[in-house]
Every structure is written in C-alpha cells, then in structure tokens.
C-alpha cells in the first residue's frame with residue numbers, strides 16, 4: 001500500500017479494533033489520524049482502552065481488525081515495515097523498564113539497539129553512539145548520573161533515564177503509557193514538562209496515556225477521551241466540557257477545573273494522584 005498523502009499526517013489508524021482472547025473487546029473499530037509534532041493525551045477510566053490503543057500504534061498489541069498506516073511507510077503489514085516503524089517509534093513505560101543493575105548510560109544505549117544487528121549489539125557500541133547517549137542524558141538533566149546504576153536513582157530520575165533512552169532512538173514519535181502513574185505530583189509535573197519541551201524542540205509526535213485530567217489539560221494539544229472501548233471525545237483541551245467528562249467517566253461526577261486553571265494548573269488537584277480519585281470526591 002502507498003504511504004498516506006498529507007503533509008502533516010504522521011499515522012492513521014483505519015477501522016482498527018482489538019479483541020483480546022476470551023472475547024474481551026478492548027477497542028471498537030476506530031479511525032483516527034495523528035499529526036506530526038502533535039502532543040496527544042489519551043484520557044479515560046481504567047479499562048477504557050487507552051493502553052490498547054497506544055500499544056497497537058506500533059503493533060505491540062496486534063489489531064484484530066483494520067490497520068495502522070504510517071504516512072512514511074504505508075500500512076504496517078509486513079515484519080519489515082513494522083520493524084522500520086518501531087525503529088522510529090520510542091516507548092516510555094509506567095515502570096520505565098530499565099535494567100536496574102546497569103548504569104544510566106548503558107540503559108540509554110539500549111535505545112540504539114534497534115539500529116544494530118543482534119551480533120553487533122553484543123559488543124560495545126561505537127564512541128559516536130556513546131556520545132549521543134550522553135547527550136540524551138544531558139537533555140534530561142542527568143549527565144552527571146551517567147555511570148550511576150539505575151537502582152540507585154530516584155523514581156523520577158529513572159523515568160528521565162527512560163525518556164533519554166527514548167530520545168537516543170531519535171524517534172519521530174514517542175508513545176508513553178502512563179509515564180507518571182508511579183510518581184509524586186511534583187515529579188510528575190517535572191517529567192511531563194520535560195517530555196513536552198523535548199517533543200516540541202525536536203518536533204516529535206507524542207501520544208501519552210494519563211489518568212490526570214489536570215495534566216491532560218495543561219500539557220496536551222489534543223485530548224482523546226475513551227470510554228467503553230471507543231473514542232468519545234477528540235478535540236483541543238479548551239473544548240472539553242462537563243458533558244464530555246460525564247461521557248468519558250460515564251456518569252461519575254467528573255470535576256472540570258475553573259477556566260483559568262487550565263493554563264495555570266491547580267496545586268490542589270496536582271496533589272490528587274489521579275482523576276479516578278478526584279472524581280470520587
């Protein structure tokens with residue numbers, strides 16, 4: 001299939017649905033476009049389908065129906081296309097998935113492995129690659145921790161190493177699955193600010209699943225709200241109204257922050273670890 005023609009299109013999912021074994025419907029057939037440089041937050045209750053949507057974008061979860069189409073590569077229909085797509089699509093995970101007994105630098109170098117053959121990765125990577133990894137650590141403010149074992153770093157520092165590893169991959173797109181779910185509010189803000197600033201500077205498309213409404217409103221260019229395995233809201237944060245929240249949180253009493261709080265986040269809600277708790281108030 002030919003790549004999709006559109007100047008700012010990064011990725012399209014077309015009638016893509018996911019049903020897990022046991023007939024668990026996780027995502028109804030969905031068509032949606034993601035654009036270059038856009039910072040999209042996926043919002044929704046636990047089980048709404050955020051991780052499934054996110055992980056299907058690089059076929060970590062294989063769609064049961066429909067397809068993922070890269071603007072550059074076309075439909076992800078062959079192993080080669082999926083590999084090339086994954087090479088340019090970095091992931092940041094909730095539990096960062098670092099090798100804890102390795103140094104920060106060694107972990108960041110893992111981001112380069114997609115560019116090397118299996119046998120080549122058995123040997124130290126060239127100096128040029130090590131310098132790139134060090135530069136990535138520097139961008140997340142951790143150059144001085146390069147030779148520190150990851151298990152000696154704080155949770156926030158570990159997640160910054162996870163971001164540096166993603167950057168070392170020189171991605172066109174970053175998929176982040178609840179990257180701040182295990183962090184305290186102040187650290188969460190720092191990590192999300194860092195991620196947004198780097199994506200803006202480098203023109204990286206970011207798609208991030210979050211539970212915290214206030215962070216979604218503060219950081220996103222676009223919010224996609226999911227409920228019951230389908231998209232129920234897809235627009236800029238300023239368009240998000242109480243009725244949309246009611247739909248995303250299906251009837252739970254969602255709390256929409258005051259208008260000026262969207263540009264100036266509220267410390268009181270930042271203390272709340274997730275919207276799931278906030279809406280239960």
Ligand SMILES: Nc1ncnc2c1ncn2[C@@H]1O[C@H](COP(=O)(O)OP(=O)(O)OP(=O)(O)O)[C@@H](O)[C@H]1O
Nearest residue numbers: 020021024026044045046047048049050051052053
């Ligand atoms: N590997 C799997 N096998 C079977 N069912 C699964 C699997 N992964 C997820 N599910 C189910 O698919 C649905 C969507 O799950 P998903 O993890 O995408 O939701 P989520 O919105 O990311 O939730 P959370 O915020 O808790 O991570 C849920 O009903 C979940 O139980």
